[in-house]
Amino acid sequence: MITASLLRRRSRMLIALLSIGIGATILSGLVTIAYDVPRQMGAQFRSYGANMILLPAGDTVLTEGTLEKALEVIPEENIAGASPYRYVRLDMPSRQQSFTAAGTDFSQVVKTSPYFSVEGDYPSNPREILIGKEIADTIGAKIGSSIQLSYKGSASDDGNGAADWTAGAHLMGSAEGFNEAVLTVELTLDEDARIASIDVDASSQTEEIGALVGTDREYLDQFIGQTLPVSADALSGATISSQAVVNAVNSARSGENAQALELTGIYNVTGILSTGGEEEAYIFMSLTDLSKLTGEEAPDGSGSVLDVAELSVFADVNELEAYSEDIKRENPEINPRLVKRVAHSEASVLGKLQALVILVTVVVLLLTMICVSTTMMAVVSERRREIGLRKALGASDRSIRTEFLGEGLFLGGLGGLMGVALGFGFAQFVSVHVFGSAIRFQPLLLPVTVVVSMLIAAVSCQLPIKRAVAIDPAIVLKGE
Amino acid sequence: MALLELKNVSKIYGELKALDNVNIKVEKGEWVAIMGPSGSGKSTMMNIIGCMDKPSLGEVLLDGVDISKEPQKRLTDIRRDKIGLIFQQFHMVTYLTAVENIMVSQYYHSMPDEEEALQALERVGLRERARHLPSQLSGGEQQRVCVARALINHPELILADEPTGNLDETNENIVLDLFSQLHNEGTTLIVVTHDPEVAEAAQRTIVLEHGRVAREVINENFGKNR
Ligand SMILES: Nc1ncnc2c1ncn2[C@@H]1O[C@H](COP(=O)(O)OP(=O)(O)OP(=O)(O)O)[C@@H](O)[C@H]1O
Ligand SMILES: [Mg+2]
Numbered sequence: 001m002i003t004a005s006l007l008r009r010r011s012r013m014l015i016a017l018l019s020i021g022i023g024a025t026i027l028s029g030l031v032t033i034a035y036d037v038p039r040q041m042g043a044q045f046r047s048y049g050a051n052m053i054l055l056p057a058g059d060t061v062l063t064e065g066t067l068e069k070a071l072e073v074i075p076e077e078n079i080a081g082a083s084p085y086r087y088v089r090l091d092m093p094s095r096q097q098s099f100t101a102a103g104t105d106f107s108q109v110v111k112t113s114p115y116f117s118v119e120g121d122y123p124s125n126p127r128e129i130l131i132g133k134e135i136a137d138t139i140g141a142k143i144g145s146s147i148q149l150s151y152k153g154s155a156s157d158d159g160n161g162a163a164d165w166t167a168g169a170h171l172m173g174s175a176e177g178f179n180e181a182v183l184t185v186e187l188t189l190d191e192d193a194r195i196a197s198i199d200v201d202a203s204s205q206t207e208e209i210g211a212l213v214g215t216d217r218e219y220l221d222q223f224i225g226q227t228l229p230v231s232a233d234a235l236s237g238a239t240i241s242s243q244a245v246v247n248a249v250n251s252a253r254s255g256e257n258a259q260a261l262e263l264t265g266i267y268n269v270t271g272i273l274s275t276g277g278e279e280e281a282y283i284f285m286s287l288t289d290l291s292k293l294t295g296e297e298a299p300d301g302s303g304s305v306l307d308v309a310e311l312s313v314f315a316d317v318n319e320l321e322a323y324s325e326d327i328k329r330e331n332p333e334i335n336p337r338l339v340k341r342v343a344h345s346e347a348s349v350l351g352k353l354q355a356l357v358i359l360v361t362v363v364v365l366l367l368t369m370i371c372v373s374t375t376m377m378a379v380v381s382e383r384r385r386e387i388g389l390r391k392a393l394g395a396s397d398r399s400i401r402t403e404f405l406g407e408g409l410f411l412g413g414l415g416g417l418m419g420v421a422l423g424f425g426f427a428q429f430v431s432v433h434v435f436g437s438a439i440r441f442q443p444l445l446l447p448v449t450v451v452v453s454m455l456i457a458a459v460s461c462q463l464p465i466k467r468a469v470a471i472d473p474a475i476v477l478k479g480e
Numbered sequence: 481m482a483l484l485e486l487k488n489v490s491k492i493y494g495e496l497k498a499l500d501n502v503n504i505k506v507e508k509g510e511w512v513a514i515m516g517p518s519g520s521g522k523s524t525m526m527n528i529i530g531c532m533d534k535p536s537l538g539e540v541l542l543d544g545v546d547i548s549k550e551p552q553k554r555l556t557d558i559r560r561d562k563i564g565l566i567f568q569q570f571h572m573v574t575y576l577t578a579v580e581n582i583m584v585s586q587y588y589h590s591m592p593d594e595e596e597a598l599q600a601l602e603r604v605g606l607r608e609r610a611r612h613l614p615s616q617l618s619g620g621e622q623q624r625v626c627v628a629r630a631l632i633n634h635p636e637l638i639l640a641d642e643p644t645g646n647l648d649e650t651n652e653n654i655v656l657d658l659f660s661q662l663h664n665e666g667t668t669l670i671v672v673t674h675d676p677e678v679a680e681a682a683q684r685t686i687v688l689e690h691g692r693v694a695r696e697v698i699n700e701n702f703g704k705n706r
């Protein structure tokens with residue numbers, strides 16, 4: 001009978017249904033968004049870069065291996081990216097200048113520093129590098145340029161070439177020759193530390209060139225009697241690989257590892273980086289390339305040595321702090337730090353956003369309640385006579401109350417269902433247009449919205465019901 | 481024992497005595513007409529008898545129960561169980577069909593029973609109009625539906641306040657015939673009217689003036705015409 005009575009009084013009920021429906025729509029929409037906002041914004045915020053950095057604690061060494069272990073603390077799906085960094089000074093012999101090179105993992109850099117603006121491409125193959133705009137401007141390099149870089153090591157480094165260039169030393173060196181093939185040299189120094197003999201192993205070069213360099217004694221003999229480092233200008237009769245031979249000679253040092261080192265290499269510029277920050281003065285290369293050049297390996301074999309790792313984590317400040325504690329506890333050799341500026345501004349923006357959503361939700365709920373209450377009030381006064389009649393026919397206060405409450409709950413339920421569907425559409429629309437990503441449907445929202453709408457309807461009906469119950473059948477039936 | 485007895489009943493609105501020390505007795509099965517000029521207190525009295533109002537003074541005994549002392553909730557129960565009401569303005573639920581209007585009364589009394597409701601409509605000659613909304617029925621037809629609604633729960637007492645006030649001669653006669661049938665079945669009827677013809681259909685007429693019983697007239701010709 002309720003549905004029949006509702007159906008025949010559609011216009012009024014439609015207004016009530018619509019107001020509940022719209023209220024429920026906005027409610028479920030906003031709740032969906034509020035629920036999804038941290039996730040949405042989290043993804044947005046991650047474009048501001050890393051929010052946690054890992055440093056070696058005290059005298060310990062941070063390596064790829066320890067970084068991997070530290071990351072185990074954070075659930076994988078919460079890690080947006082983790083970029084390892086090793087900073088080393090490299091020389092550019094062609095310009096007799098040195099620059100800071102950063103060895104990293106480009107697949108992670110894209111994630112931890114999405115604001116990096118690269119003209120060209122990120123390096124994807126060995127021997128490819130990304131150079132900062134400042135360097136590109138200084139040295140006039142373009143995408144596709146080849147740059148020679150060499151590593152001298154630090155002053156205290158035992159592998160320092162100069163330290164090995166002593167009288168009577170037997171030295172080995174290597175460098176990249178033509179076609180990326182490695183060329184090695186063997187030197188002996190006389191008592192004045194001048195080159196006494198030189199042998200070039202160019203077997204890995206193509207046959208003609210290898211033959212040229214390896215057998216061109218006339219060319220090689222020019223090295224005899226020279227002091228290290230050798231300047232290429234002092235040589236004549238150069239072949240294609242002559243610079244490579246000079247590089248190999250200058251990289252020569254003693255020791256068993258000398259042969260494994262590539263102290264110099266030629267790199268291809270694939271991209272130029274603009275950030276507006278200090279990164280523009282850096283050269284970026286893969287960690288693998290860098291450690292090949294420097295020969296640096298963690299003593300325990302756990303990969304390359306790192307100076308710092310930048311982490312971008314989907315988490316709020318509290319979660320970040322918890323992760324940081326966990327990392328510190330499980331990995332005493334690591335010193336995690338939050339990038340406070342990023343983490344805190346995220347938290348405050350999120351807090352404000354959620355407060356706003358809650359405020360809007362409350363206001364919408366109140367408006368819905370006022371609207372439903374007003375509509376029901378109008379319904380009651382419209383149906384005054386009818387209510388009086390029903391009472392005269394024997395309706396108890398209770399049955400009047402039940403009838404209106406039933407109508408209210410029915411409308412609330414129906415409006416709630418409407419709201420769930422429309423609300424999801426609304427949230428999806430907002431999400432796609434504001435955050436640029438789709439949201440998932442929260443199944444729990446269905447019962448919650450329906451129950452909340454029914455509750456709102458029930459509460460809104462209280463005053464109208466009170467009015468309805470107060471109607472005196474005698475007064476209503478008396479007059480016209 | 482009388483079905484209804486008003487003992488020294490007064491209804492006072494401020495200075496105005498709408499009813500002033502009224503004493504009336506109505507026996508079970510009796511058909512009584514109430515007449516009187518406008519404002520003489522007829523409706524006031526009907527409301528009190530119909531448990532929709534309480535007297536300021538006096539007792540109203542309905543089936544031996546003093547309804548002037550009963551709480552509101554009990555009054556609703558008594559009205560529902562014992563009384564059928566018919567009004568001058570018919571008063572139907574506008575968005576319900578004829579049969580549904582009757583079922584509303586059943587619903588509050590016990591259980592809606594469509595078959596029984598249709599039989600009641602049959603009795604007032606409107607079975608084929610069962611699915612019509614009030615707006616699709618004439619005034620006379622609406623009042624007949626209201627009669628059917630009043631008798632559906634088999635009340636002991638039917639109270640009708642100007643039931644023919646808005647009806648033409650033909651429909652007035654149909655309603656009076658229905659009353660006559662109900663009377664023959666033993667239902668007690670109290671009918672307020674301005675129309676002497678309607679009053680003459682009753683066994684006895686009580687005339688009110690200024691809230692007092694002015695006189696009572698026994699209808700000598702009762703039952704002769706019908
Ligand atoms: N609720 C009320 N408050 C104040 N005065 C009232 C109230 N109800 C009725 N009255 C007054 O009581 C008197 C009796 O009214 P009542 O409705 O009983 O007259 P009536 O005999 O039914 O008249 P009519 O034939 O016009 O229907 C009138 O003077 C009316 O104004
Ligand atoms: Mg009246």
